[in-house]
Amino acid sequence: MILAFFVLGILILQYVFLWVYHRFFFKIFENNVEGFPLVSILVAARNEEYHLPKLLDSFAQLNYPSEKIQFLFVDDLSQDATAMILEHWCANRENAKWIKLESKDIFCKSPSPKANALAFLDEHAIGDYLFFTDADCQVPKTWITELLSSFASPIGVVLGITQVSGENWLARLQRMDWWFTLGLVKIASDLGIPTTGLGNNMAIKKTAYLACGGFSEVSDSLTEDLEISRAIQRVGFQIRFQLSPGALVSTKAESSLVSLLAQRKRWMSGAMTLPWYWKLALFFQVLYFPTVIYSFFTCPLLGLVLAVIKMGLQGLFLKQTALKANQSLSTVFALLFDFYFFPLSVLTILYYFWPSATKWKSRRYS
Numbered sequence: 001m002i003l004a005f006f007v008l009g010i011l012i013l014q015y016v017f018l019w020v021y022h023r024f025f026f027k028i029f030e031n032n033v034e035g036f037p038l039v040s041i042l043v044a045a046r047n048e049e050y051h052l053p054k055l056l057d058s059f060a061q062l063n064y065p066s067e068k069i070q071f072l073f074v075d076d077l078s079q080d081a082t083a084m085i086l087e088h089w090c091a092n093r094e095n096a097k098w099i100k101l102e103s104k105d106i107f108c109k110s111p112s113p114k115a116n117a118l119a120f121l122d123e124h125a126i127g128d129y130l131f132f133t134d135a136d137c138q139v140p141k142t143w144i145t146e147l148l149s150s151f152a153s154p155i156g157v158v159l160g161i162t163q164v165s166g167e168n169w170l171a172r173l174q175r176m177d178w179w180f181t182l183g184l185v186k187i188a189s190d191l192g193i194p195t196t197g198l199g200n201n202m203a204i205k206k207t208a209y210l211a212c213g214g215f216s217e218v219s220d221s222l223t224e225d226l227e228i229s230r231a232i233q234r235v236g237f238q239i240r241f242q243l244s245p246g247a248l249v250s251t252k253a254e255s256s257l258v259s260l261l262a263q264r265k266r267w268m269s270g271a272m273t274l275p276w277y278w279k280l281a282l283f284f285q286v287l288y289f290p291t292v293i294y295s296f297f298t299c300p301l302l303g304l305v306l307a308v309i310k311m312g313l314q315g316l317f318l319k320q321t322a323l324k325a326n327q328s329l330s331t332v333f334a335l336l337f338d339f340y341f342f343p344l345s346v347l348t349i350l351y352y353f354w355p356s357a358t359k360w361k362s363r364r365y366s
Contacts, residue, residue, distance in 0.1 A: 009306075010284060011284060011285075011288055011310050012306065012309055012310050012313060014284075015310065015313035015314055015316075015317055016313065018183075018184075018187065018313075018317050019313065019316060019317065019320065021187055021190075022317070022320045022321070022324075025190070026190075026243075026324065027190050028242070028243075028244055029149055029150035029152075029240060029242055030149050031149055033148040033149060033151050036064065036065050036068045037068070037127075037128040037129060037148070038068050038069075038070065038126065038127045038128050038129075039064070039068065039069055039070070039127040039128070039129045039130070039131055039144055039148075039203075040069075040070040040071075040072055040125040040126060040127030040129070040130050040131065041059070041069065041070070041071050041072065041131045041132075041133070042072045042073075042074075042118055042121050042125060042130060042131070042132055043055070043071075043072070043073050043074075043132075043133060043134070043135055044073075044074050044076050044114050044117035044118050044121075044134075044135070045073060045074070045075055045076060045078065045082050045086065045135035046075075046076040046077065046078050046082070046113070046117075046135075047078050047079055047080050047082060048078070048080075048082050048135035048136060049078075049080040049081040049082050049085060051135055051136035051137075051252060052082060052085050052086070052135050052136075053085060054138050055133070055134075055135055055136070055137055055138055055139070056085070056089050057138075058138040058139045058140070059071065059139070061141050062139070062141055062143065062144060063141045063142060063145070064144040064145060066093075066095055067095065069095055069144070070095055070096075070097075070125070070126055070127055071090070071093065071095060071096035071097065072096075072097055072098075072099075072121045072124055072125060073086050073090070073096075073097070073098040073099070074098070074099050074100075074101050074117045074118070074120050074121055075098060075099070075100045075101060076101050076113055076114070076117040077101060077102075077113075082135075083098075083100060086098035097124065099120065099121070099124070101116075101117055101120055112218075112222050112223070112224040114199070114224055115215045115218050115224035115227075115228075116215075118132070118215045118224070119214060119215040119216040122214050122215065122216060125206075127206060128205070128206050129148065129151070129203055129204070129205055129206060130203065130204045130205075130206060130209055131143075131144065131147070131202070131203045132199055132200070132201075132202045132203070132204070132225075133200050133201060133202075133249060134199065134200040134251065136251060136252045137162070137200050137201070137249050137250060137251045137252075138249065138250045139201075139249050140245075140246060140247070140248055140249070142246035142247075143160070143246070143247065143249070145246070146160065146242060146244060146246035146247040147160055147203040147242055147247055148203070149242070150240045150242045151203075151205060151240075154236060154237055154238050155205070155237065155238050155239070155240050156204065156205050156207075156208030156209075156211075156232045156233075156235075156237025156238065156239070157197060157202060157203070157204050157205075157208065157229055157232055157237065157238075157239045157240070158202070158203045158239070158240050158241075158242055159185070159189070159197065159198045159201060159202055159239065159240070159241045159242065160198070160201040160202070160203075160241075160242050160243075160247030160248065160249055161182055161186075161201065161241075161242075161243045161244070161247055161248050161249070161325050162178060162182065162198065162200055162201045162248075162249045162250075162251050163175060163178065163179070163248055163249070163250055163251070163322075163325070163327060164177075164178050164250075164251055164252070164253045165250045165251065165252060165253060166252070166253040168253075170253065170254070170255075170256075170257070170260070171253035172330060172333050173333060173337070173340040174253045174254065174260070175253070175329070175333075176318055176329065176333055176334060176337045176340070177337075177340070177341065177344075179318050179321050179322050179329065180314075180317075180318055180321075180337065180341075182198075182241075182243075182321075183243075183317060183318070183321035184281075185198075185241060186241040186243045186321070189239050189240055189241040190241070192238070193277075194230075194233055194239075194275065195229070195239055195241075196225065196226045196229055196270075197225035197226055197227075197228055197229030197239075198225055199224065199225035200249060200251055201247070201249040202225065204228070204232065205237070208232045208235070208237040209228075209232070211232070211235045211236075211237070212228070212231035212232045212234065212235045213231065214228075215228060217231065218231060219231075222266050222269050222270070223266065223267065223269060223270030226270040226273075227270075243321070243324050243325060244324065244325060245325050245326040247325075248325045248327070257347075260344070261347060261348060261351050264344070264348040264351070264352075265348065265351050265352050268348055268349075268352040269352070272352075285341075285345075286342075286345050286346075286349075288310070288338075289338070289342040292306070292307045292310075295307075311335055311337075311338055312335070314334075314337060314338070315331065315334035315335045315337065316334075318334040318337065319331070319334055
């Protein structure tokens, strides 16, 4: 029983710390890059005929000099109209280029097709800074300037915040999940703790990218954004997280539990390679649920009080994090987040160890 209440106490203290950090020590970075350096925006697209036009429309609205932007796209063996959409959009722009990847083209060590596709664009990128997002995203007008403002020596990677779009219950719960995870990543990066990459909202300084070998040298992993961030940190650069309205990218929600679990199984392969302290933090989050159930049987009133306090502080952290980007989250969904997080965590763990291939973007990986 003492152990159970110790776990509950640790989690409550964690959220008290997160609230204090948000209130007094939260960092926004400004004006660290002068002028308008040349940037290359790299996008790998596969079967994205529905979402791709929305991304391209957002690119057309960027408030950055067009002569200082290079758009690079690679069509990763799409079986729909993705290539036709890219060809039409690039045909009207001198600063845009698209390339079709062939099945025989292998450019990196990783089994991740996305890493391979992005490595394919390496030799074409001429920008001093490389920007990455996904074909199913939309970027804000201030995306380039907001991420550039965070660069300073020895920063090699800057991440922006990503919000899941959609208004059904599954999309709104995924939104909470992303705010929770990225809120923790933001604080970790501010504190100088090694953290991850974010492939749909990330900028990399060209010198840092070349120093680590780029995507062509990432290791044997399906989580290419995590691996490129590790490689850049190993050669002496650091990561910053810009959590602000100007860096807020929108991404689509997974439409079903099946596709959500496929996404989380792929992410789990990266989580299993994280340092011990990240694993310990994740373990405490999952351990909370059997602990609180046990406490209801041994000391119901105290267990209920501690559980309510934890849910309240956690909901406050979610809403507090979103407000930094001028976003308002549903209080009800923020308070009910645990009822989504626990079953999804259990199902993800079971699905990860289940002897089946990882499925993603109409592909299967052993």
